[in-house]
Amino acid sequence: MNFELNPEIKAIQKEARRFAVKEILPRLEADQFKRDLVSKMGELGFFGCAFPFRYGGSDLGFLAHSVVCEEISRADSGLRSLFNLQAATVAYTIMEWGTPEVRKKYVKDLVLARKLGCTCFSEPNAGSDLASMETQIEDRGDHFLLNGSKTWISNGTVAEVAVVYATYNRDLKHKGICAVVVETDQPGWSTRETPKLGDKSSPIAEIHLNGVTAPKKNLLGEWGEGFKVAMTALDRGRISVSSGAVGLAQACIDASVEYANKRVQFGKPIAQYQLVKGAIAEMVSFTEAARLMVRRGAWMNDQDMPFSREIAMAKYFAGEAVVKAAGLAMEIHGGMGYSLELPVEKYYRDSKLYQIGEGTANIMRLLIADDALGIKKANRPRLHVPGEFRHPE
Numbered sequence: 001m002n003f004e005l006n007p008e009i010k011a012i013q014k015e016a017r018r019f020a021v022k023e024i025l026p027r028l029e030a031d032q033f034k035r036d037l038v039s040k041m042g043e044l045g046f047f048g049c050a051f052p053f054r055y056g057g058s059d060l061g062f063l064a065h066s067v068v069c070e071e072i073s074r075a076d077s078g079l080r081s082l083f084n085l086q087a088a089t090v091a092y093t094i095m096e097w098g099t100p101e102v103r104k105k106y107v108k109d110l111v112l113a114r115k116l117g118c119t120c121f122s123e124p125n126a127g128s129d130l131a132s133m134e135t136q137i138e139d140r141g142d143h144f145l146l147n148g149s150k151t152w153i154s155n156g157t158v159a160e161v162a163v164v165y166a167t168y169n170r171d172l173k174h175k176g177i178c179a180v181v182v183e184t185d186q187p188g189w190s191t192r193e194t195p196k197l198g199d200k201s202s203p204i205a206e207i208h209l210n211g212v213t214a215p216k217k218n219l220l221g222e223w224g225e226g227f228k229v230a231m232t233a234l235d236r237g238r239i240s241v242s243s244g245a246v247g248l249a250q251a252c253i254d255a256s257v258e259y260a261n262k263r264v265q266f267g268k269p270i271a272q273y274q275l276v277k278g279a280i281a282e283m284v285s286f287t288e289a290a291r292l293m294v295r296r297g298a299w300m301n302d303q304d305m306p307f308s309r310e311i312a313m314a315k316y317f318a319g320e321a322v323v324k325a326a327g328l329a330m331e332i333h334g335g336m337g338y339s340l341e342l343p344v345e346k347y348y349r350d351s352k353l354y355q356i357g358e359g360t361a362n363i364m365r366l367l368i369a370d371d372a373l374g375i376k377k378a379n380r381p382r383l384h385v386p387g388e389f390r391h392p393e
């Protein structure tokens with residue numbers, strides 16, 4: 001087993017770290033959406049690691065995607081969500097499941113961040129239970145018509161391109177779901193920003209679709225196959241999310257190590273007290289274990305192996321690790337952890353998302369336990385997606 005990153009991945013990791021330190025950290029205080037940073041990340045190829053060259057990518061794979069995601073999240077977890085929206089659950093999903101025409105129209109612009117994307121799964125009455133979604137899609141002969149509401153949509157207020165999941169017949173549950181690419185600049189598409197605890201640089205919206213239309217060619221996969229599309233998108237999205245958790249946990253370690261070495265109490269830096277050392281050891285070990293699990297999942301994806309089980313475990317464990325690390329970082333910082341002067345309070349607020357988004361900790365545990373108990377295998381043969389995108393068109 002070789003755990004060493006290859007030179008190309010190390011180079012983009014270094015570039016992402018440089019960008020994070022030079023461009024993200026100095027502007028951390030203005031904790032809001034920054035379009036210019038997103039454009040720069042697109043231009044630097046951060047979203048394109050897993051994409052072929054002709055779609056603006058570098059063909060390095062999801063392991064590279066994971067490593068870059070980690071570095072960006074280490075600086076600002078809110079910017080990490082872009083790796084889902086400009087890559088995994090929007091652009092990559094369109095590339096895998098879209099017609100050649102649709103791929104050509106949207107993928108490169110998303111990867112280079114010339115356009116912004118969003119993914120619309122969640123609804124007021126359908127969160128973990130996606131198969132019960134209520135948003136309707138109708139085939140109107142020459143176009144699709146969509147009506148319904150979505151909640152908690154990252155990039156929802158700013159996205160120009162959306163992958164929307166909707167049902168044509170609720171009685172069919174997951175077999176009634178379709179996935180379609182929708183352009184948001186049209187009458188009937190309205191958004192309202194959702195105020196939230198953390199990840200402030202990632203705008204979240206409630207979206208109302210009132211007679212929204214999409215051309216027939218924008219269907220992803222077959223009619224009624226949207227649940228399959230969703231499952232592949234979520235597996236890839238979990239690589240981004242769990243990498244983000246590792247990056248944020250690393251930020252908690254960085255801050256805690258610096259503070260513990262500097263802060264003197266009872267005549268010594270607090271780093272010299274065993275209970276503080278114990279907290280640091282826990283943070284480091286949990287974060288390192290999460291990193292190995294996440295990278296294994298990303299690597300398995302790159303080898304074309306089924307990886308749903310491994311990435312569910314990685315997502316679950318990384319979510320627990322980051323919440324633990326953020327709590328310990330607060331503890332090590334004492335009163336300063338509670339202060340708005342240091343980013344530790346932000347880490348604490350941002351960390352909680354990692355137990356919620358892209359499948360909650362409970363949903364991950366169900367998937368892992370059902371697999372272990374022989375109730376339902378998590379890793380089925382890799383879904384056969386239309387693979388022409390791998391070859392020149």
Ligand SMILES: Cc1cc2nc3c(=O)[nH]c(=O)nc-3n(C[C@H](O)[C@H](O)[C@H](O)COP(=O)(O)OP(=O)(O)OC[C@H]3O[C@@H](n4cnc5c(N)ncnc54)[C@H](O)[C@@H]3O)c2cc1C
Nearest residue numbers: 119120121122127128152153154356357358359360362363
């Ligand atoms: C910051 C943020 C960004 C997000 N971005 C997006 C996005 O871009 N696109 C999108 O579509 N969605 C997005 N989401 C929504 C997210 O995916 C959902 O919040 C998540 O799937 C959980 O759904 P829910 O909130 O409806 O919770 P619920 O499903 O109502 O769950 C509530 C609680 O019940 C538990 N629970 C539910 N079912 C079971 C069960 N069978 N067994 C045990 N426990 C169970 C859950 O684990 C959870 O603890 C985002 C959420 C957040 C917070």
